[in-house]
Amino acid sequence: MTESAKSHKISAIGVDQMPELQHKAFEQRYGQSDDKDWSWYDVADPATRLQTDRLLHRGIDRLMAITDSHPEDWRVLVVCGGVGGEATYLxxxxxxxxxxxxxxxxAIEIAQRREPSVTSMVLNAEALDVPDDSYDLVLVRAGLHHLPRPVLGMNEMIRVASKAVLAIEPNEGVLAKLLGQEFEVEEGEINYVFRWTNELLEQVVKSQILQxxxxxxxLRSLHHHKVWVVAEKLFADNPERMHQFIDAVYRIGGPLLDRVGNHFVGLVVKDPAVPHRRSLDLTDRAAS
Ligand SMILES: C[S@@+](CC[C@H](N)C(=O)[O-])C[C@H]1O[C@@H](n2cnc3c(N)ncnc32)[C@H](O)[C@@H]1O
Incomplete structure (x- = not known):
């Protein structure tokens, strides 16, 4: 265990003990890919942006609103961030x-090329080799359910985040059972699809940070890639219509179905009463 890991509230496994097969499969997939394969993280086309960024947008806007802060106030760590799609959004x-x-x-090599202004590092989400409270916000999208110990991944995020955690993952429920699958099997990689609920998140957080x-x-949401598949089939030659279709599905479907939605947009804000704007912190300090 590293020096920083020794002070962690939970015991952490080393990067060398990360699940071998899973690691090999992802390494192979990213290793065989070309930078062009990830261009959908960069394109401005509104339909792609809406489908790809919508839940990040929801979570981040809500976080900025409840903390009365701005993006530049936050040092962010993205875990399971692959080639840096979330980093591009941020x-x-x-x-x-x-x-x-x-x-x-x-993946990290591709991310460095795609986003040179972003810091990139190899980290195992089950054992983040960084000190407690070393980032303001720790964010994950579609990552925890790939871990053999998803709750351990969440524990690590809570440990490393001094102010907030945002997790965009599958949500348990009827819609997920109808639309989803129990296991994901893809190119040599297999994972159980771990689904969160608000109650589960609350128990995990409170067990760790106590009182x-x-x-x-x-911010449970209806969100499915099949919306994109259908939109593409119907309006392949008309990007504007495609965007309108996707927008309409979520605008109409959201209010009706978000409450039973298949996506979990979990937000944890530590010390919610503390001002989160750095400029305010500085003013307070100067005044005292
Ligand atoms: C479905 S991809 C999601 C990528 C990206 N977050 C996105 O939404 O586009 C899952 C990612 O989790 C990463 N991953 C899986 N297990 C991991 C672990 N133990 N530690 C860190 N990353 C892991 C994989 O390499 C992969 O990049």
Missing amino acids: RKKGFTQITNSDFSSS DPVHIEN
Whole structure:
């Protein structure tokens, strides 16, 4: 165990003990890919942006609102961030201190080329080799359910985040059972699809931070890649129509179905009463 890991509230496994097959499969997939394969993280086309960024947008906008802060106030660590799709979103949104991490060194090499202004590092999400409270926000999208110990991944995020955690993952429920699958099997990689609920998040957070003040919220959402598949079939030659279709599905479907939605957008804000704007912190300090 590393020096930083020794002080962790939970015991951490080393990167060398990360699940071998899973690591090999992702490494191979990223290693065989070309930078062009990831261009959908960069394209401006509104339909792609809406389908790809919508839940990040929801979570981040809500976080900025409840903390009365701005993107530049936050040092962000993305875990299971692959080639840096979330980092690209965050940079465009105005965040200036972003670190993207993944356990695949091939993914991290691509991320470094795609997003040179973002710090990139190889990290195992089950054992983040960084000190407690070393980032303001720790974010994951579609990552925890690939871990053999998803709750351990969440524990690590809570440990490393001094202010907030945002997790965009599958949500348990009827819609997930109808639309989803129990196991994902893809190119040599297999994972059980671990689905969160607000109650589960609350238990995991409170077990770890005990009676510290905290805000826990799930902006549960209806969101499925089949919406994109259908939109593409119907309006392949008309990007504007495609965008309108996707927008309409979520605008109409959202209010009706978000409450039973298949996506978990879990937000944890530690010390919600503390000002989160750095400029305010500085003013307070200067005044005292
Ligand atoms: C489905 S991809 C999601 C990538 C990206 N977050 C996105 O939404 O586009 C899952 C990612 O988790 C990473 N991953 C899986 N297990 C991991 C672990 N133990 N530690 C860090 N990253 C891991 C994989 O390498 C892969 O990049």
